[in-house]
Amino acid sequence: AQEILLGNLFAGAGPFATLAKTNEIAVQMAVEEVNAAGGVGGKRLKIVSFDTAGKPEQAVVGVRKLAEDDKVMAIIGPFSSGECRVAFPAGERSGVVMMSMASSAPKLAEPFTYGLRNTSDEGYMFRNVMKTLQEKKYPIATGATAYATDDVISKTMGEIVLPNIMKAAGTEMKVSVTFQTQAFDLAAQVSELKAMPTDLIGIGSGPDAAVRLAQELRRQGHKGRLVAGSTIADSELATRMGASGDGTVIPTTFFGGANDKAKKFEAEFVKRAKAAGLERTGASQFDAAAYDIVLFYAHAMKEGKVTGDPAKLADERTKVRDILRSMPPFPALEGPISFGKNGDALKPVYIIEMQGGKWNLIGTHASGS
Amino acid sequence: MSGYLEGVLVLLAINVVYAYAAFLPIAAGQLNLGVAGFAAVGGYASAYLSTTLALSPLIAIPLGGVAAGLVGLGVAVPVLRTRGIYLALATFALGEIVRASILNLEVVGGAAGYPVTAFIRLPTIAMFALGVTVLVWLLFATRFGIAITAVHDDERVADLMGLDVRAFQVAAFTLGSVIAGIGGGLYAHHFSYIEAQYFSISLSISIVLYVLFGGTQSVIGPLLGAAVFTLLPELLRGSAQWRYVLFAAILIVVMVIRPQGLITGAQIRRLLGLRSSASQKERAA
Amino acid sequence: MSATDPILTLDNVSKHFGGLAVVENLSFAVRRGACTGLIGPNGAGKTTVFNLITGVYPIDTGRIVLDGVDIAKIPSRRRIHHGVARNFQNIRLMPHLSTLENVLVGQHCRNGGLFGVLQPVSLVPGNRWREEARAALEEAGLAAYERATVGSLPYGLQKRIELVRALMAKPRLLLLDEPAAGLNPAETDALRERITAICRDRGITLLVVEHDMHFVGALCADVIVLNFGRKIAEGTPEHVREDALVREAYLGADAMEPRYAS
Amino acid sequence: MRLEVNDLHVRYGRVHAVRGVSLTVEEGEVVAVLGANGAGKSSLLKALMGLEPAAEGRVILDDADITRWPTSRRVRQHLALVPEGRRIVTSLTVHENLLMGAFARKDVRSVDAEIADIYSRFPNLAARRDAFASVLSGGEQQMLAIGRGLLSAPKLMMLDEPSLGLSPRLTNEVFALIGELNRSRGLAILLVEQNTHKALELAHRAYVLELGRKVMEGLPSKLRDDPSLRDAYLGRAEPRKHVAG
Amino acid sequence: MLGSIYAMIGVALTLSIGVLKFLNFSIPGVFMIGGMSTWLFIRHGMPWPLAGLCALAVGASASLVVERFTWRWMRNAQEFVPLVSSMAFLILFENLAVAYWGSDLQSLPQLFGNADWRIGGLVISIPQLLGLALSIVLIWGLSLLLSRTRIGRGLRTIAEDSDTAILLGVDISRIVPIVFVIGGLFAALAGVLFALNYRQVHPFMGEALGLKGISAMVVGGMGNIWGAIAGGLIIGMAEALSIRYLGADFVDISVYGLLLFILMVRPTGLFGGASAGARA
Numbered sequence A: 001a002q003e004i005l006l007g008n009l010f011a012g013a014g015p016f017a018t019l020a021k022t023n024e025i026a027v028q029m030a031v032e033e034v035n036a037a038g039g040v041g042g043k044r045l046k047i048v049s050f051d052t053a054g055k056p057e058q059a060v061v062g063v064r065k066l067a068e069d070d071k072v073m074a075i076i077g078p079f080s081s082g083e084c085r086v087a088f089p090a091g092e093r094s095g096v097v098m099m100s101m102a103s104s105a106p107k108l109a110e111p112f113t114y115g116l117r118n119t120s121d122e123g124y125m126f127r128n129v130m131k132t133l134q135e136k137k138y139p140i141a142t143g144a145t146a147y148a149t150d151d152v153i154s155k156t157m158g159e160i161v162l163p164n165i166m167k168a169a170g171t172e173m174k175v176s177v178t179f180q181t182q183a184f185d186l187a188a189q190v191s192e193l194k195a196m197p198t199d200l201i202g203i204g205s206g207p208d209a210a211v212r213l214a215q216e217l218r219r220q221g222h223k224g225r226l227v228a229g230s231t232i233a234d235s236e237l238a239t240r241m242g243a244s245g246d247g248t249v250i251p252t253t254f255f256g257g258a259n260d261k262a263k264k265f266e267a268e269f270v271k272r273a274k275a276a277g278l279e280r281t282g283a284s285q286f287d288a289a290a291y292d293i294v295l296f297y298a299h300a301m302k303e304g305k306v307t308g309d310p311a312k313l314a315d316e317r318t319k320v321r322d323i324l325r326s327m328p329p330f331p332a333l334e335g336p337i338s339f340g341k342n343g344d345a346l347k348p349v350y351i352i353e354m355q356g357g358k359w360n361l362i363g364t365h366a367s368g369s
Numbered sequence B: 001m002s003g004y005l006e007g008v009l010v011l012l013a014i015n016v017v018y019a020y021a022a023f024l025p026i027a028a029g030q031l032n033l034g035v036a037g038f039a040a041v042g043g044y045a046s047a048y049l050s051t052t053l054a055l056s057p058l059i060a061i062p063l064g065g066v067a068a069g070l071v072g073l074g075v076a077v078p079v080l081r082t083r084g085i086y087l088a089l090a091t092f093a094l095g096e097i098v099r100a101s102i103l104n105l106e107v108v109g110g111a112a113g114y115p116v117t118a119f120i121r122l123p124t125i126a127m128f129a130l131g132v133t134v135l136v137w138l139l140f141a142t143r144f145g146i147a148i149t150a151v152h153d154d155e156r157v158a159d160l161m162g163l164d165v166r167a168f169q170v171a172a173f174t175l176g177s178v179i180a181g182i183g184g185g186l187y188a189h190h191f192s193y194i195e196a197q198y199f200s201i202s203l204s205i206s207i208v209l210y211v212l213f214g215g216t217q218s219v220i221g222p223l224l225g226a227a228v229f230t231l232l233p234e235l236l237r238g239s240a241q242w243r244y245v246l247f248a249a250i251l252i253v254v255m256v257i258r259p260q261g262l263i264t265g266a267q268i269r270r271l272l273g274l275r276s277s278a279s280q281k282e283r284a285a
Numbered sequence C: 001m002s003a004t005d006p007i008l009t010l011d012n013v014s015k016h017f018g019g020l021a022v023v024e025n026l027s028f029a030v031r032r033g034a035c036t037g038l039i040g041p042n043g044a045g046k047t048t049v050f051n052l053i054t055g056v057y058p059i060d061t062g063r064i065v066l067d068g069v070d071i072a073k074i075p076s077r078r079r080i081h082h083g084v085a086r087n088f089q090n091i092r093l094m095p096h097l098s099t100l101e102n103v104l105v106g107q108h109c110r111n112g113g114l115f116g117v118l119q120p121v122s123l124v125p126g127n128r129w130r131e132e133a134r135a136a137l138e139e140a141g142l143a144a145y146e147r148a149t150v151g152s153l154p155y156g157l158q159k160r161i162e163l164v165r166a167l168m169a170k171p172r173l174l175l176l177d178e179p180a181a182g183l184n185p186a187e188t189d190a191l192r193e194r195i196t197a198i199c200r201d202r203g204i205t206l207l208v209v210e211h212d213m214h215f216v217g218a219l220c221a222d223v224i225v226l227n228f229g230r231k232i233a234e235g236t237p238e239h240v241r242e243d244a245l246v247r248e249a250y251l252g253a254d255a256m257e258p259r260y261a262s
Numbered sequence D: 001m002r003l004e005v006n007d008l009h010v011r012y013g014r015v016h017a018v019r020g021v022s023l024t025v026e027e028g029e030v031v032a033v034l035g036a037n038g039a040g041k042s043s044l045l046k047a048l049m050g051l052e053p054a055a056e057g058r059v060i061l062d063d064a065d066i067t068r069w070p071t072s073r074r075v076r077q078h079l080a081l082v083p084e085g086r087r088i089v090t091s092l093t094v095h096e097n098l099l100m101g102a103f104a105r106k107d108v109r110s111v112d113a114e115i116a117d118i119y120s121r122f123p124n125l126a127a128r129r130d131a132f133a134s135v136l137s138g139g140e141q142q143m144l145a146i147g148r149g150l151l152s153a154p155k156l157m158m159l160d161e162p163s164l165g166l167s168p169r170l171t172n173e174v175f176a177l178i179g180e181l182n183r184s185r186g187l188a189i190l191l192v193e194q195n196t197h198k199a200l201e202l203a204h205r206a207y208v209l210e211l212g213r214k215v216m217e218g219l220p221s222k223l224r225d226d227p228s229l230r231d232a233y234l235g236r237a238e239p240r241k242h243v244a245g
Numbered sequence E: 001m002l003g004s005i006y007a008m009i010g011v012a013l014t015l016s017i018g019v020l021k022f023l024n025f026s027i028p029g030v031f032m033i034g035g036m037s038t039w040l041f042i043r044h045g046m047p048w049p050l051a052g053l054c055a056l057a058v059g060a061s062a063s064l065v066v067e068r069f070t071w072r073w074m075r076n077a078q079e080f081v082p083l084v085s086s087m088a089f090l091i092l093f094e095n096l097a098v099a100y101w102g103s104d105l106q107s108l109p110q111l112f113g114n115a116d117w118r119i120g121g122l123v124i125s126i127p128q129l130l131g132l133a134l135s136i137v138l139i140w141g142l143s144l145l146l147s148r149t150r151i152g153r154g155l156r157t158i159a160e161d162s163d164t165a166i167l168l169g170v171d172i173s174r175i176v177p178i179v180f181v182i183g184g185l186f187a188a189l190a191g192v193l194f195a196l197n198y199r200q201v202h203p204f205m206g207e208a209l210g211l212k213g214i215s216a217m218v219v220g221g222m223g224n225i226w227g228a229i230a231g232g233l234i235i236g237m238a239e240a241l242s243i244r245y246l247g248a249d250f251v252d253i254s255v256y257g258l259l260l261f262i263l264m265v266r267p268t269g270l271f272g273g274a275s276a277g278a279r280a
């Protein structure tokens, strides 16, 4: 074969559609770069896409199609934790490496050998947020949490990760309120928070609920600083929160302004997004992660001298897996990255603060710090 | 067989089981929007049994169905006090309560979901689907099927003809729950992982749509409906982001042409090669 | 009326809807094996009497005794097991069932146990119950419509199907509410002959409501006349026809108009 | 108002219910349509009212071809049908049902008086004025259907078995009423009736349908004397059992 | 406030099911269209009142399209069947929105400076209050229309038996679209109010609210407009109270538990009078 195939499981319809679309742009950029640099062992990379519509069942069908029918070397995605949960067992059975760019549910990849995630542990990320706040001497004496309970990541964030790490940093936890991911009216929760104003409000939720919460907090006149894990990191968050987001501090694994490489990537990305009809101010951490996944695969395939010969497919897939899992920190777009025992990436963390509808970098922490 | 095809067939088989779960109550005039709730009970119960007691899925899945059936039986009497859209809403509420309860049930993982170790493949799933289909077909070849329709059409008269209306309603509801539970068990054991969010109202609604789209008057309807709803989006893959737009448009157009669903009772009679009353009358004329 | 051996006795039965007394202190007996007519003006309560006997509504006071059993205390569903079957004034067939299936529903009270319910009636060739139903349709001249969906059949045919369905219960007492409505005189005559023959052959006692006085006169030995929920007259058709009250309330001026002779 | 029907066909899928029927109802005329069960009488009336599409043929009202008109337009042109099976609106009260009869009318002023007139003719209805129509007895529903039909101020009224379920006395009254309206207002009537004797007594002309086809037409006296018709529709002639006097 | 949005969606639904016996699942889609169009028009520089009005027009037109392809064809179909088409319209609307504007949550700018009204600790936003008042007035007018007028009687006849309605001269091909337009206006208005108050919209915003709207309608007793309002407020309150006292974990259990309980105690909803009982 003159080409080596990579599968791409993306959610072309449903609630992740837009995120998936920008991911595709990032993946395409990476593939072009690799091919421009001579491909893998002289062979070009080619992407075979499968739309899961964000549905777990279809993710499984996708894995089987890509692995068994298209005989891809490895799979980029799936996107969400829900899809990963059912796709990883299927990938394990088919013996094909898969790597998610967004799933961050705790310990999800741990039971699998072929399932990897280019995302970082939320605890590790948030610890660095508190570290930066301390370094910058921001007020952190009192804290509260507000989190969604019907989504496992948000719930773990709100019940365990945020309060424990805040307490460890010396913050006194005062209040905790809960809501549902879909809840639109957070007035009741906010008035409860407002009854006992705190310096920090830790948010455990996705970006949408965070936007709602920020707006309601400001509407009711709460001045506390919002802090969160990477669950609310979204490249457009600053635009969406507007003035109500001022002071919000979050960790992210990708920050466009961090270095030249990132700047160049982001500029190109924004250009391509625009060409595809998407107004973006920057790339999200998922886009960067998707981009890096292609680079990891290319690296591992080169390293393993993968030929793409159908007869050796199973062996070569396993080789790719083994190389990835034992890879020394690889100089990726997001920084030097390697994989831990639990299948999740160890990567640098950038701490950013929102000010006037823009993110500013206020701290950088090296991988595994 | 291609992995893709097998994957799609698995979905089809599971959807067929779900469709029959909704069909039984619909045939008796009950729009059950809680099918997903019963599927959840069956799915979680069978997964729990096969994981903790190391039962074979072949035993655990029917047991899951029984568990769902017991829940169905327990709630049938109060829930069936309501009628029509009220019944639909009551079952919807029931399904959501089941889902929300599982979300808080830490034995089975709560919001984190529940991993299932045992794994079943297409042949097993297809066997279950076939079993359920044959069962429902047989059931509708008996007086039971007629009685269910009679109860649906006119409760009062059915009662006066000596039919135990309540018993038939409860039976249809409960049997539907059992089948839903089996569907949930199949899902759990093929996808190796279940979470409460999957068993949401959207699942219930799509299942009900299979039946309404396929036609509620015959046993083939649910089969057809499930097939269209599973296969059509696959066939439309080529249309990229317009896939579901096209899918919905096709549904709308089909319903305009065939408001009674794809297949109706009268058609079945015609398809089976039986002379229609019309041609007979013409002959008699 | 010599009700020496009544199969059915209503004893002081009353029924009110809200403030409206629809049946009041009604007592009458139906002779076994005979055919009794129940007539009266529109809104007199005839259909309501049927509804009370079959249990569509509970009675307010009184007793309804069928062969020595007070069926007023029995749930409506069980009454058909005691041998009362009926048709409905506004036809009530099951619109989604075929003619044959509608008739099969009529058999339910004879074959309704778990075993009966699970018997495959439509798969096995020559199933006893199905054959019986087909034979009944055949006999009623409806065999051609066996598989038709009943909703689209003309009114007159639906009426006849309902009669077959009621007969499938093998009742001892058959209640017919306006069986001849919608039939022309020739059809009415045919129907009357059929009913007479069936009741004679099967020993069925008949209670019929009908506005066609020729039909009632030819079919019934006894007639009970209701007005405003009360009995205003009873006796033979000839006797009742003479009654001034009946003529005033029910028959109207030209009650005696004869049929056209050729 | 004059109605002319040319070669009308009605089909329900593969059932060919009316097969090329032609008939006329002249201004101020009472015309009866007779036929056995399933002959296609109701289908004919439904097609004339636009409730079923005419598969072939033309319907002409005065000089207008109304074959494709929607029903509402026919109602506004003073065509009315008292349908088979009454079709009472059970979730409305008796009074509201009557008001519905006048739905398409522009001259609302006289409606109240006309309703009062209906009530005086059918005291049963007056007594149940505010009851839901669902509780009415069969005959009362029939009265309501007739009353409702009259309230649309028809110039041509089609009645599908108006005497169905009415007591002998009321049947007479209804027929008398129809005759009276015909004479006093010149209301044209197209009457489908199983009570053949009564219908022929009232009608100026009659048609006979059989299996969707017109098989006979003419004056009532002529039809009455036709032996085949007598056997099929009038019953054996000998007056039985009833006592004269 | 959310209660009044539920109520308006509930009214739109109840209008459709009560008057036309049509469980119209596209209503949540029209709600979304109302919200998304408001955002779109404002983004293109329209002042908010104009944007709101345009959004209403878009919503009403969408509802008309739904009528053209659903009710018109299946008015005599078996119960529940139209659910398929109306659900298909919901899928269609959502996926069209995703295809054109992406699946993101979109934010609207702050439109009313500081329009909040503070009483003690309570913050009530004036636009929310106005929205509530507006919806009550509109709903009141609608209920008068239905119970008093000729059109109302005509609609009730259509509800029971559209063939009879036709027979009596009701021009259903003109009246029914009006009902759809009114329903569409209510749903779209709810969407506009939602967009202006919560300042965020996205293609799937209809689903969750639509379900609450259906609950509101049914709790209130279907076909009863005031019931829909009461139902909306009850659901909204139950939600708020259980969040306050039980936490979000139990919101669904308590709200839906309440719903189930109400239905078991009163199988036709709180204000759903037993409909005219059929007789044998």
Ligand SMILES: Nc1ncnc2c1ncn2[C@@H]1O[C@H](COP(=O)(O)OP(=O)(O)OP(=O)(O)O)[C@@H](O)[C@H]1O
Pocket: C017, C020, C022, C040, C041, C042, C043, C044, C045, C046, C047, C048, C049, C089, D128, D135, D136, D137, D138, D139, D140, D165, E279
């Ligand atoms: N469920 C009910 N609620 C209130 N009134 C009722 C009910 N059922 C019957 N009625 C009233 O009782 C009276 C008698 O009704 P019924 O149907 O028994 O009359 P009927 O003698 O059969 O008349 P017809 O010959 O017209 O069929 C009618 O005036 C009717 O309106």
Ligand SMILES: Nc1ncnc2c1ncn2[C@@H]1O[C@H](COP(=O)(O)OP(=O)(O)OP(=O)(O)O)[C@@H](O)[C@H]1O
Pocket: C151, C152, C153, C154, C155, C156, C157, C182, D012, D015, D016, D017, D035, D036, D037, D038, D039, D040, D041, D042, D043, D044, D084
């Ligand atoms: N909706 C329908 N679908 C299919 N066939 C129908 C439908 N309505 C009527 N038919 C058929 O059309 C034929 C004529 O029926 P129609 O009701 O016009 O007869 P009719 O003369 O009015 O009879 P009756 O005296 O019993 O009322 C019958 O064969 C009937 O089965």
Ligand SMILES: [Mg+2]
Pocket: C046, C047, C048, C089, C177, D137, D138, D139
């Ligand atoms: Mg009666």
Ligand SMILES: [Mg+2]
Pocket: C154, C155, D041, D042, D043, D084, D160
């Ligand atoms: Mg007829």
